[in-house]
Structures are given as structure tokens and as C-alpha cells.
Amino acid sequence: MNKIDCPVRLNPEPAIMNGLILPSSFTSLWDPPANVAPGGFWFIFRAGKLLVTTSAGLPDPPGIAMGERPPLPVSDRHFVGLLDGVACWVASCNDIEPPAGFVFETLRGLFNHLPDNLLAVAGRGAQVVEFHRTHCHCGVCAALTELDDFGRARRCKACGEITYPRIAPAMMVLVKRDTGHGRELLLAKGARFATIYSALAGFVEPSESVEDCVHRETFEEVGIRVCNLRYFGSQGWPFPHSLMIAFTADHESGDIACQAGEILDAQWFPTGNLPELPSRFSIARRLINAAIAEVAPDHPALRK
Ligand SMILES: [Zn+2]
Missing domain, CATH: 3.90.79.10 (Nucleoside Triphosphate Pyrophosphohydrolase)
Structure with a gap:
């Protein structure tokens, strides 16, 4: 029995309530378009924390690294979409201190500090990075996996098991x-x-x-x-x-x-x-x- 007794109603979206919702100016993609400029935003995570720019420490408005290359060595990178036409990359790094002018912060710690549109993309990025970090090996046979389906999934090199991000x-x-x-x-x-x-x-x-x-x-x-x-x-x-x-x-x-x-x-x-x-x-x-x-x-x- 369908227990929704009333018709679906529209969800009111007051302007102050953007939160972690991806903005309409963001296009979710897994492959960078051929005509996109090199580089873009770099959402880089270390142990679950995001690299953000800061001039004098939070709560000054922080930002996300931009440029053709990430500002520090990264162990992997994944394209996640376009924000106002600018490429958005997510990446992870291990045991590296942030370069001058940057800090690592938790996403929750960035609530009300990082602009909402960047925070929302960072939320998508955090899940993508976490998926790849925790699925390097096959859950069936434990062999190494590789990217599949244009980066959406991982495929076992030995048994072919395909895994998509868990939601x-x-x-x-x-x-x-x-x-x-x-x-x-x-x-x-x-x-x-x-x-x-x-x-x-x-x-x-x-x-x-x-x-x-x-x-x-x-x-x-x-x-x-x-x-x-x-x-x-x-x-x-x-x-x-x-x-x-x-x-x-x-x-x-x-x-x-x-x-x-x-x-x-x-x-x-x-x-x-x-x-x-x-x-x-x-x-x-x-x-x-x-x-x-x-x-x-x-x-x-x-x-x-
Ligand atoms: Zn396998």
C-alpha cells in the first residue's frame, strides 16, 4: 500500500537555504569536456579534511585552490563537473603539510565560512574521494581495481566485479x-x-x-x-x-x-x-x- 496519502508538493527553497545542495550553476560530469580550459578548482582532501585558502586563518572567508595544477602533490585526481563553466577536480594526498596560505579543514568546520556553492561541490568531492580510497581492492576477491564507466565506478582487474559509489x-x-x-x-x-x-x-x-x-x-x-x-x-x-x-x-x-x-x-x-x-x-x-x-x-x- 502506498502510504503517501497526499500529492507531492513543491519544496520551498528560501534563498538563505542553499546548504549542501549543488547549485544550478554546477553541471555534474565525470569526464572533462574537450573544450574546457586546463586546470580549474582543486578540491584536495587529506584524511577527510579539505584544503582551503586562508589569509589569516578561519573564520576569514576561505576559498578553494585554483590553477592549472594542484598546489601540492596528489595521489589521484577525478573530474566531478563544471561550476560556472570552471572545471572542478577532486584529489587526495597523504601526510603532506599544506603549502603557505592553505589549511586543511573539516567540511563541518567550513559551514558558514566557505561559500555555499563551493561547499556543495566539496560535499560531492568528499564522497568521490572516499569511494575511490575505500575501493582500491575488490570486495569479492581482494584484487586491485581500476577506474570504469568513465570514472563513475571501479572494476576488479581479476574477476571483473564492478562497484559504484555507495549511497x-x-x-x-x-x-x-x-x-x-x-x-x-x-x-x-x-x-x-x-x-x-x-x-x-x-x-x-x-x-x-x-x-x-x-x-x-x-x-x-x-x-x-x-x-x-x-x-x-x-x-x-x-x-x-x-x-x-x-x-x-x-x-x-x-x-x-x-x-x-x-x-x-x-x-x-x-x-x-x-x-x-x-x-x-x-x-x-x-x-x-x-x-x-x-x-x-x-x-x-x-x-x-
Ligand atoms: Zn575481484
Whole structure:
């Protein structure tokens, strides 16, 4: 049974909510076009951290290395697309100190510092680099692999097994209820990310539909049943390779009962008294903001 009861609605995209979404000025490609200028942006990773330019250290606005060649020796390189017509390369290096004027930073550390369009391409780059780093050997016979399908995949030199980047789908759901006192949002604080209240989330299991995952995870984590499931939108989340698929839903029945070991706390928060919310880079924040905007279009949370 299809448990999406209502038609798909458009995902509102306020201008401040670009986050990690690839901009429309970016074209995803795996092979550089023949007429593209040599070089371009270099998204270089060392142990999961990105090389960025800095004149006086963060939080001065950092940037990404540009030029015909990478600014330090790299062990591999992969083309990932064009940003405003400029080639974007990702590469990795090992145990090399950054050259003068550069530092290595985590992607999360670059939130609100690196321009959004560069941060989004860096998110794609991080997943590409991580895929090639962790699939040098075949998962079937352990022989060496090589690039395949124009760089999208890796193929085993011995047995021919082909592997594409792994993407882990996860559902996110914001449960709401409208009472005589206004709208309330169900926000939870997970045991693994205990610093902030957010929408519920969980990974899709083998052969499970995303819709069934929403119903299962919601009941497991907070003990309630939901209805009126509506698709909101999706977003890649490169920590390390998730695809967040977000919904809204209405409370149908049940009182909150937090799952031990998974959920530290969960509460119904009135829109007029919300806790600290997730960063604007997450689809959770866009989901929460959209639910607030329906009932309180001038709410201060929408301006952050
Ligand atoms: Zn093999």
C-alpha cells in the first residue's frame, strides 16, 4: 500500500537555504569536456579534511585552490563537473603539510565560512574521494581495481566485479500536530548527536520502502503513529555518504515514549517556543522552517 496519502508538493527553497545542495550553476560530469580550459578548482582532501585558502586563518572567508595544477602533490585526481563553466577536480594526498596560505579543514568546520556553492561541490568531492580510497581492492576477491564507466565506478582487474559509489538512503520526518493553542513540532535529541533537537531520522533497511521506514522508525524511536505522510525533498549528506529523504507527517495516535539508547529526549515544541534548531545546511532545518512558515511566516527562525 502506498502510504503517501497526499500529492507531492513543491519544496520551498528560501534563498538563505542553499546548504549542501549543488547549485544550478554546477553541471555534474565525470569526464572533462574537450573544450574546457586546463586546470580549474582543486578540491584536495587529506584524511577527510579539505584544503582551503586562508589569509589569516578561519573564520576569514576561505576559498578553494585554483590553477592549472594542484598546489601540492596528489595521489589521484577525478573530474566531478563544471561550476560556472570552471572545471572542478577532486584529489587526495597523504601526510603532506599544506603549502603557505592553505589549511586543511573539516567540511563541518567550513559551514558558514566557505561559500555555499563551493561547499556543495566539496560535499560531492568528499564522497568521490572516499569511494575511490575505500575501493582500491575488490570486495569479492581482494584484487586491485581500476577506474570504469568513465570514472563513475571501479572494476576488479581479476574477476571483473564492478562497484559504484555507495549511497545510504535515510528517511527524515517532521511530525506536527495543530492544537487549539497552535502548531507543535515533535523534535528529538538523539543519543549520537546529543547537542540539538531535530526531526526524526533513520536509515532505510534492505527491501524496505522509504515510506515504511518512516512509519517504523517513528514508532520505534518515539512510540507514536503518524498519518498524512507528505514528501518534502531530499539532500545528499556527505557524512559519509547519505541521501536524506524528508517528509512531513501528522500525529495520528500515541504518547511520546523514547527508545532507550537511541533517543535521549523528545518533546512537542510549540512554534512559539522552539529549542536551538539544526544548522541551515541540513534538510532538517529546511523541513522545520517550512512547517513554521505555514503558520508563522514572520517567525524569527526563518531569518537565520
Ligand atoms: Zn575481484
